[in-house]
Amino acid sequence: MKDENTPLYDTDVPVGDLAGRLSATWSDPPGFRGWLASVDHKSIARRYLITAGAFLLLGGILSLMIRVQLSAPNRRWLSPDAYNQIFTMHGTTMMFLFAVPVMEAVAVFIVPLMVGSRIMAFPRLNAFSYWVYLFGGIMVWVAFFLNIGPDAGWFSYPPLAGPEYGAGKRSDFWAQLITFTEISALAVSVEIIVTVFKFRAPGMSLQRIPIFVWAMLVTSFCIIFAMPSIVVCSSMLIADRLVGTHFFNPAEGGDALLWQHLFWFFGHPEVYIIFLPAVGMASTIIETGARRGIVGYPLAVISIISIGFLSFGLWVHHMFATGLPRVGNSLFTASSMAIAIPTGAQLFCWIATCWGRRVRLTTPVLFVAAFFLTFLSGGLTGVMLASVPFDQQATDSYFIVGHIHYVLLGGAVAPLLGAFYYWFPKFSGRHLSEYWGRWHVALYVIGVNLAFAPMLALGVRGMTRRIYTYPDHADWGALNFAATLGAAIIALSFLVFTVNILRSLRQSSNAGDNPWDAGTLEWACSSPPPVYNFVHIPVIASRTPLWEGPDSIGQVTGLQVDRKEVVVTRGLDSTVDLRDPVPTPTLWPLIAALATTAMLIGSIFKPSALVWGSIPVAIGMIGWLYPRKRNNT
């Protein structure tokens, strides 16, 4: 197919004019409308990051409210009902509106750059996924402010969340929030996988894929296989509540434990959906810090893949206290302990990479060190909980609360913060202050340990999770006060972080293309990257092409510059295969997301909205996909 005009190729344009030409072709339309219509992966990723940051702030404020409430015995500052909503909203926000989206946000920004592409696959779907995520988050927070926030815990067990005990609309908002976040996460996962399969730079064969990209690829597969399970169970829950089905009602042949199986079949991989990107981030930071490609690359990749696989064989360890057959319990104990093996292998790859090198102790590297320290202790409490007799003592106690927070703040948030410092120059063109970065690390490590180590002790002393206050004679006051102090220090560390970001954004763009002297492709373009990412799509011959000398990166030529165009490569050996026109900016994904939102919220109040509401969704989808002159997936 040819356009009416003769196509203009990059080779036809003088080298000096090429960047300007590409910029004119690839830029979003001007103004607010153009901003809304953007399908550029970097714009969308920045929105994701800012939105996830806002939800982190909201979830963090809730955690401080919880800690203030528990700081001393017999406090009645929050009512039991408000407390239920607050801890549910805290967990739900942090898991579904912060942890998964923020990891995906980093990937949406970095993965296309790291594989040397100009786009994320399916750019309009990417825009749609962001809007759906934003609207879902707004929905549940508006409900919370209207005193109809979910109140049955972040895993929303029936019968508590079912129609018998969960009156009103509270748990409906929770179940529907799950639908929003699942749509968004599943869409991003497909985009990541297809970007890695089909848009890698020529020459990036399987053994040259950066570890972070491997980690995001495996994470995306975990999302694709884990999340349908929670889609199914949250739909069943809302059906039980709204149209009188009996999936979880034992009186009519249903089973409340069915919920736990389906939820944790998603919920356990979820932990690794958050942890594996962090592994990829830590590997990247260590490679650059030690200025050496990761030692044992095949082993590191295989351990990431095996962690992904094993994560699906662990869900029953969340249900040891439900009286399942003993053989099942033993099997799941074994698999829970087995996952320590690939995790250990990964750790040894990191140690070997640092071995004998003078690792530069920058803030990202310090955060990775903080990750080792806290994740090791957090991870070890997980090995303890994998043992059934111990788990039965500790279940539903503060030991679990301490464990989950150690693992998530140590194992995922610490490397994430490191990655944020590491890639901030690429996001914004500016450095974050190393001085304030060190304060951030120090306060964070002290805060995390002070907040969560006492919780482990409190659990052993019998403090159950989710109680809104406790009596004097329980003697839990001192440890709870320490935990509250720790939480305040974590909050202070984020205040330092925020000030650091704001200070940096006020400075002029000064980071340079490759401030850390890193080896991977995202540092080959300017900081922040231009809208088209690379003037020429790179051709590579190494896993760390930027360390191989100036002539080591080749160029793809012969792409059009008068329309957005990229090259599609073959999945395994990454040789060039097709030229691919790229969809233009459009408002249709936003319109489709608004229609989806109306349908999903409407169905909470009137189930038939699922039928009538699908008509505007269909119109949105047709407008989105209707072929115009250019392709528009």
Add this chain to the structure above:
Amino acid sequence: MSTKIDVRHLPEFAFEHRMPIWWGTAFFMVIEGSAFLMTLTAYAYLASQNPDWPLSRVLPNPWIGSVLLGWLLISEVPNMWLKRRIKRCELKPTRIGMAVMSLVGLIAVGLRCFELGYINVRWDSNAFGSMIWALIFLHTTHIVVDVAETLVMTAMAFLSPLNGRRYVDLSENAEYWDFVVLTWIPVYLAIYWIPRWMAH
């Protein structure tokens, strides 16, 4: 000396796994296939927990469901034919095939509407009824979405000239129909026959 690769002469489209959209469609099928699988697993779990499964004495009447199964299986004949024509980018046969598949799809939706009257157990009667309706709802969504998509694509195929990339879209649409047909087989068995086998 750095490598230069000229891609000026590469094609703009190909069929199947060479195209990103093929992978996108394939992974959405994996996602939806997993949703079917999890629903069937939930069904098996509830059946294993209830010694008197199926909980209803009157079971879903299989005759329209069976007609639909036959119709869907037969529909693969024109669908396979259409897929071959699409891949050869033949305009007229593609248009005819799309029109035929639209009609086939509409009849399938019609049969499904009738079928809903023969389920014989309400979703709010017991967990068995809930499971049956969950399965049929899931599959009905797929039939309706695919038929709607086919109708829109047929209209497009008639209203405007087709280029290579639109042939790829039509090809994806036709492959999605395979998914709709294939998923009906286990769902059909779970709704109509497994309860009968378990009742004996």
